[in-house]
Amino acid sequence: MHNIVLIRHGEAAKSPTESDPDLTEQGRRQATELAKDLQRQYPHGAGVRLISSPKARALQTARPVSNLWKKSILRSDDFIEIPSPENIPLAQRGAWIQEFLNSSWESMTSEQVLWRRRILQALIKQETDQGVHTTLIFCHFMVINTVVAAIRGDHRVTQFLADYTSQTHLSLKSGSGRLNIVRLGQERASRNQIQ
Template identity: 35%
Template sequence: MSKNIYIVRHCQAEGQPPESQLTEEGFKQAEELALFFSHIPVDRIVSSPFLRAIQTVKPLSKEWNISLEVDDRLAERTLSSVDLPDWMEKLEATYEDLDLKFEGGESSRDAMDRIVCVVEEAFKSDAENIIIVTHGNIMSLLLKNYQESFGFEDWKNLRNPDVFLLKRGVVPFRLT
């Protein structure tokens, strides 16, 4: 059995807080995403608990009549609990030093470990085609785990939405 794990970054959203919903364009993107996956027999859908991630995959969940599993480990990484005016530079530094942690935040390694755990569990499951919906920063850390060269500049080039395919023993590749 060939296992396909599709890692999806949520569609365009109104903001960063967990309760931020999709924009009007984001809802259109979610419908297009459902069409994108319409030829793939999806067995399982797992999503971040953030509203924008759930709304991204809701049309697909309805299309395939698959219940949506919510996993807190797919939530976006918190860089810091305090305002960091130079947050972009600080974020870049966390790609070089995976253990770097700011006040109230999570290191890249900690965030990477939790999303990798979700993916490894998916690889061990009976499902053949699994969609995992998450967020840009933690998604980039997952991709870095499987392709070490994936870094800060790659994170900056992610789109909303974005889809990557993970297969055991194969470098992740972008589908969108």
């Protein structure tokens, strides 16, 4: 059995014109607190692999625990945020996301279908390496929700409102390619400005 933890990034600076925003001061504090919590759960990171979306907010969330454990972070495009439809300019992405949250995964574009497939395939490949029992993946709200929806067989886009630095625990039975939800991460109270 391999443990996978999907960790949403900390609070990022919201901007209609910035495609890769940094964490806010609050987000940096959240990342520091997360590192302390992960140290309690996995002392010194023994047997733990770190993977992150290449987006700044995810990498910056992973960095405190990476520094604490002196472990490298594997950057993976497989866990990047959902692509917008081609005709949606960056300045309108926020409005598109808010509308998309109330829709169905069945309404995805072909590019988004490939994005989702890549996430699920990448998760199934996280078989236990020698000495590795847990993979922490620093990623995004929509990544977490698409995984939960796929495991549940539920077409609703929003499965739950994963809060900043929330930890959604999954298990992967070795050799089966079967993912299970162990527990969902902490939820936030509001849908406003999912980023």
